[in-house]
Amino acid sequence: MSQITVTLPDGSTRELAAGAPVRAVAEAISPGLAKAALAGVVDGTMVDLSSPLQRDASVRIVTDRSPEALMLMRHSTAHLLAAAVTNLFPGTQCGIGPATDEGFFYDFIVPRPFVPEDLETIEKKMHELAREDVVYERQLWPREEAKAFFAARGEPLKVQLIDEKTEGQREVSCYTIKDKETFIDFCVGPHVPSTGKLKAFKLMSTSNAYWKGDAKNPPMQRVYGTAFLNDKDLKAHLTQLEEAKKRDHRKLGRELGLFTFHPWAPGAAFWQDKGTTLYNLLSAYMREVLLPNGYVEVKTPLIYNKALWETSGHWEHYRQNMFLVEGSENEQLGVKAMNCPGHYLLYASQAHSYRELPIRFHEQTPLHRNEESGVLGGLTRVRQFSQDDGHCFVTQEQIGDEVERMLGFVQRVYRDFGLEYAAKLSTRPAEFLGDIATWDSAEAQLKTALERAGQPYTVNAGDGAFYGPKIDFDVTDAIGRKWQCATIQLDYNAPQRFELKYTGADNAEHRPVVIHRAIFGSFERFIAILIEHYSGAFPLWLAPVQAVVLAISDRHLEYAGKVRDRLKAAGLRADLDERQEKIGYKIREAQLQKIPYMLVVGDKEVAESTVSVRSRSGGDLGPETVDGFVKKARQEVSSKGTMPLGEAAPGAA
Numbered sequence: 001m002s003q004i005t006v007t008l009p010d011g012s013t014r015e016l017a018a019g020a021p022v023r024a025v026a027e028a029i030s031p032g033l034a035k036a037a038l039a040g041v042v043d044g045t046m047v048d049l050s051s052p053l054q055r056d057a058s059v060r061i062v063t064d065r066s067p068e069a070l071m072l073m074r075h076s077t078a079h080l081l082a083a084a085v086t087n088l089f090p091g092t093q094c095g096i097g098p099a100t101d102e103g104f105f106y107d108f109i110v111p112r113p114f115v116p117e118d119l120e121t122i123e124k125k126m127h128e129l130a131r132e133d134v135v136y137e138r139q140l141w142p143r144e145e146a147k148a149f150f151a152a153r154g155e156p157l158k159v160q161l162i163d164e165k166t167e168g169q170r171e172v173s174c175y176t177i178k179d180k181e182t183f184i185d186f187c188v189g190p191h192v193p194s195t196g197k198l199k200a201f202k203l204m205s206t207s208n209a210y211w212k213g214d215a216k217n218p219p220m221q222r223v224y225g226t227a228f229l230n231d232k233d234l235k236a237h238l239t240q241l242e243e244a245k246k247r248d249h250r251k252l253g254r255e256l257g258l259f260t261f262h263p264w265a266p267g268a269a270f271w272q273d274k275g276t277t278l279y280n281l282l283s284a285y286m287r288e289v290l291l292p293n294g295y296v297e298v299k300t301p302l303i304y305n306k307a308l309w310e311t312s313g314h315w316e317h318y319r320q321n322m323f324l325v326e327g328s329e330n331e332q333l334g335v336k337a338m339n340c341p342g343h344y345l346l347y348a349s350q351a352h353s354y355r356e357l358p359i360r361f362h363e364q365t366p367l368h369r370n371e372e373s374g375v376l377g378g379l380t381r382v383r384q385f386s387q388d389d390g391h392c393f394v395t396q397e398q399i400g401d402e403v404e405r406m407l408g409f410v411q412r413v414y415r416d417f418g419l420e421y422a423a424k425l426s427t428r429p430a431e432f433l434g435d436i437a438t439w440d441s442a443e444a445q446l447k448t449a450l451e452r453a454g455q456p457y458t459v460n461a462g463d464g465a466f467y468g469p470k471i472d473f474d475v476t477d478a479i480g481r482k483w484q485c486a487t488i489q490l491d492y493n494a495p496q497r498f499e500l501k502y503t504g505a506d507n508a509e510h511r512p513v514v515i516h517r518a519i520f521g522s523f524e525r526f527i528a529i530l531i532e533h534y535s536g537a538f539p540l541w542l543a544p545v546q547a548v549v550l551a552i553s554d555r556h557l558e559y560a561g562k563v564r565d566r567l568k569a570a571g572l573r574a575d576l577d578e579r580q581e582k583i584g585y586k587i588r589e590a591q592l593q594k595i596p597y598m599l600v601v602g603d604k605e606v607a608e609s610t611v612s613v614r615s616r617s618g619g620d621l622g623p624e625t626v627d628g629f630v631k632k633a634r635q636e637v638s639s640k641g642t643m644p645l646g647e648a649a650p651g652a653a
């Protein structure tokens, strides 16, 4: 039998008999690795451990420490789910079962819709199959034989999948769990070697689905589950989900009276007074960051002639996401989904010299995107929103300094909100506009800017847009979830399309480079993130109501009203609870509203011209003069303290 040479990640080699399974590589390295092995990566492609090695190759063994492991586990768990369902519900037809960022799902055509108790039964069966530690066996079937087999079993969906996914192949791969009576599924794989590798999984929910997502196709039942590499990770995820549910911005938005929706304005929020206060505070904050630092605020039209969208390329590539309207003279118009093209027209409305650059526009007007109403929910997928949208027009040489300035804003903003974040640089993709030298210079300037700003970053090689490299930022909220917010995107394409220019020192015309940048991203989405990050308990500088005055009885109302007025005159957002309720009830209500401070007034306070200060977390902070409270509150606001005075940070003892 002929020998083949396998090259390992460390550069060393092993000789094996041709046709030996990938598992043999792990065995040749160490018994420990053979035990931990889940799959192999052969010349860059992940395959089953049973997959035969026919020729010289580079091989890496996948264990639970490999980046591929989680998705491999999740997809394998989806098959375990399918095996359990087909065993428990004879006559089930299987659709597809992919791994997702959250776990996995599998679609089935079942004799009757699932009920919650079914999930328990199915999960029990899955654990049973996992405990048996049965092999995921990969079998190669002649294509026509496989099709005939699934057709005879009454699984036309699988026949369709084989047709679509294996055109021109003579053989197709099918996987059994235990044996083909227990479970067989057509799948390209790979999977973990046996069900015993799957321990940390949980079924989450079911929903209605359609084959291929098309309502014209037969209805299916989708079962969602999640799986992790170990129990600890699974538990952490489930705790996070529970915490996320409590913090859900849709729920808190309603409870705190921030915003509401109406079916007649799908995807567009009605901001109530408190929500409007929060929105305006964030708008003012962003202006405070940008306007003293070289930006000018502009306002550009909301609706444009189709000619603009043709020039920008949106008419061709993005029209389905835009609201199109008709003007009075049969003009075809589009409502803006982004500010960029308007900013280009504004820039081009005047001649510019190199001495004026960089020119920095900032705009916060509303944008509209025609999202499908089915995906709308809360503030994270909306049709109407505003961005803290900036466009900077710079020379090629100014890119580095400009980006360093932007990184400074990003750092300042996220620090003020107590959000951790990470930066990633995406570089030149395979298909790109312009010449390599320009890209190299731009990427080098971005790296220098990141380093000078002291900003750690990772590189996503080849993940830039065709029109320029970019830096994206993921923020991590208080419960560890990641959200993509800020972005800094270079653009060499738009200046060409719009023929933007400036006169250089050489008196000749040059093209500026456009840098798109947003720090919040959209205000709506950022507010959703903040609501969940703070769990609705906004720090004092952001709280829509910063303090509420609570009178112990009616005879203290007059004094209480004066206190409220003095707080308002001092620039604090203060309220008075005038209802004839018991003081304990009023305090509880204010706590539920997550108002940072409650100022209780009774006989003693009236006599001594003081207030009794309580923080929302229940702490009694003692008596204080009104001026004394105002002074402390102002200090807290200007320090942007993420936690009010006297309130413990989450997790602190």
Ligand SMILES: [Zn+2]
Binding pocket: 075, 079, 187, 188, 189, 190, 191
């Ligand atoms: Zn599979």
Ligand SMILES: [Zn+2]
Binding pocket: 338, 339, 340, 390, 391, 516, 517
């Ligand atoms: Zn833009």
